[in-house]
Amino acid sequence: MERRPFGKNGELVPVIGQGTWRMEGDERALAIRALRAGLEEGMMHIDTAEMYGSGEVEETVREAIAGRRDEVFLVSKVWPQNATYEGTIAACDRSLSRLGTDRLDCYLLHWPGHHPLEETIRAFETLVRAGKIRSWGLSNFDAPRLEKAFAIAGEGRIACDQVLYNVGERSIEQAVLPWCEQHGVAVVAYSPLGSGVFPSPRSAGGRALLEIAAAHEATPHQVALAFVLRRPAVLTIPKASRPEHAVEDARAAGLRLSLEELRRLEAVFPLRVKRELPMI
Ligand code: NAP
Numbered sequence: 421m422e423r424r425p426f427g428k429n430g431e432l433v434p435v436i437g438q439g440t441w442r443m444e445g446d447e448r449a450l451a452i453r454a455l456r457a458g459l460e461e462g463m464m465h466i467d468t469a470e471m472y473g474s475g476e477v478e479e480t481v482r483e484a485i486a487g488r489r490d491e492v493f494l495v496s497k498v499w500p501q502n503a504t505y506e507g508t509i510a511a512c513d514r515s516l517s518r519l520g521t522d523r524l525d526c527y528l529l530h531w532p533g534h535h536p537l538e539e540t541i542r543a544f545e546t547l548v549r550a551g552k553i554r555s556w557g558l559s560n561f562d563a564p565r566l567e568k569a570f571a572i573a574g575e576g577r578i579a580c581d582q583v584l585y586n587v588g589e590r591s592i593e594q595a596v597l598p599w600c601e602q603h604g605v606a607v608v609a610y611s612p613l614g615s616g617v618f619p620s621p622r623s624a625g626g627r628a629l630l631e632i633a634a635a636h637e638a639t640p641h642q643v644a645l646a647f648v649l650r651r652p653a654v655l656t657i658p659k660a661s662r663p664e665h666a667v668e669d670a671r672a673a674g675l676r677l678s679l680e681e682l683r684r685l686e687a688v689f690p691l692r693v694k695r696e697l698p699m700i
Contacts, residue, residue: 421462421673424655426493426526427579428604430555433493435649436673437465438666439610439659443480444473447661455484457663459492461670467582467608467657469497469530470515478518486520494519495526497559498540500533507535508543512552526579527553531560531699541573555579557606562697563595570603578605584698585609585654587629587644588619590691591698601653609648609656613641615700619689628688632681641665642672647685650677 423432438458443451455466468481478496485492496519502511512527527547529540544556557580558569569578581600583592585607592607600607618641619626629640636643641658648656649672660666677685 421670424606424652425604426606426655427555427557428576430579430606431493431525433465433606433655434462434673435655436463436645436670437467437493437655437657438463439657440466440468440477440481441472441659443659443661444476448476448480450663451480451661452484454660454663454666455481458660458666458670459485459488461667462673463666463670464491465493465495465655465657467495467610468519469499470502470511471497471499471530475514475518478515482518482520489521493525494521495528496524497528497530500529500531500535503529503533503535503540503543505539505543505546508540509547512547516552523551524553526555526557528557528559528580528582532565537569538572541569541577545577557581557608559583559610560697560699561596563599566596566599566603566605576604578603580606580608582608582610582657584611584700585648585656586612586614587625587647587685587689588614589698590689591694593691594693596697597651597653601651605653607654609654611700612645612648612656612658618644625685625688628684632677632685635681636675636677638672638675639668642668642675643677643685645669645672646675646677647682649673650682
């Protein structure tokens with residue numbers, strides 16, 4: 421699978437990885453099979469968070485990656501309410517223990533919270549020096565907040581901004597994506613399939629996805645993933661609890677849409693700028 425840099429001078433990471441939100445409860449056993457199927461297909465970037473199932477999902481991930489930890493690019497996130505200096509370090513230790521590993525490849529602040537960002541970043545840098553995380557990044561940060569983080573951390577420290585991005589929600593193209601492109605920060609598109617709300621085949625957008633998919637012997641979901649990956653700063657982390665979905669998602673990495681197809685999708689799913697960066 422194609423790989424892209426995870427931040428300036430960052431590790432090369434497969435363009436399509438695996439989300440894990442809601443992989444808990446009854447979904448757990450099937451989700452473990454799906455994550456393993458995804459790994460077989462090269463989706464080595466696994467995204468989780470202490471918030472997911474209040475830690476249960478990190479334990480699911482531990483089981484799914486057992487025996488393959490070194491091949492995986494493992495990302496977790498600190499809950500903003502925990503993101504003081506000491507709180508971040510303690511939260512990271514708990515995540516490491518639930519994940520059964522001694523280090524994360526990247527550790528993110530889940531969204532901007534009330535604790536001073538200086539403290540969270542200082543904790544991230546302490547964790548890097550201790551070898552507990554290999555890099556750190558942000559999530560749900562708009563351009564002004566990215567600028568603030570950049571002013572605190574300096575050049576080349578922020579590996580990624582993980583943000584909501586899919587055909588129907590293109591707000592990041594206004595300011596976040598250009599900012600990240602300019603500063604060598606990877607953009608990780610979350611909910612790239614609309615978090616379960618996918619354009620209906622009866623809508624104009626749904627029809628466009630179907631017709632473009634048919635031309636490539638692909639599926640509309642694969643076209644939606646190829647669309648978010650059309651700019652080289654972007655990587656993505658669809659979530660699939662069903663193994664067949666995971667395999668299908670991974671195979672979208674080889675799909676190249678023509679300029680004409682991209683223009684058609686951009687026209688039928690127009691960029692609607694919002695005052696606040698949307699998040700879910
Ligand atoms: P998503 O990936 O946009 O959509 C997941 C849904 O799409 C599931 O219902 C899944 O079904 C279905 N699906 C997956 N592949 C499919 C395929 N090939 N064909 C048909 N349906 C398919 O939603 P998401 O979980 O919201 O986002 C992805 C990940 O991003 C999360 O899991 C999480 O790791 C991360 N995230 C981060 C934040 C943040 O604040 N940083 C917020 C939201 C999400 P099945 O599960 O039944 O296979």
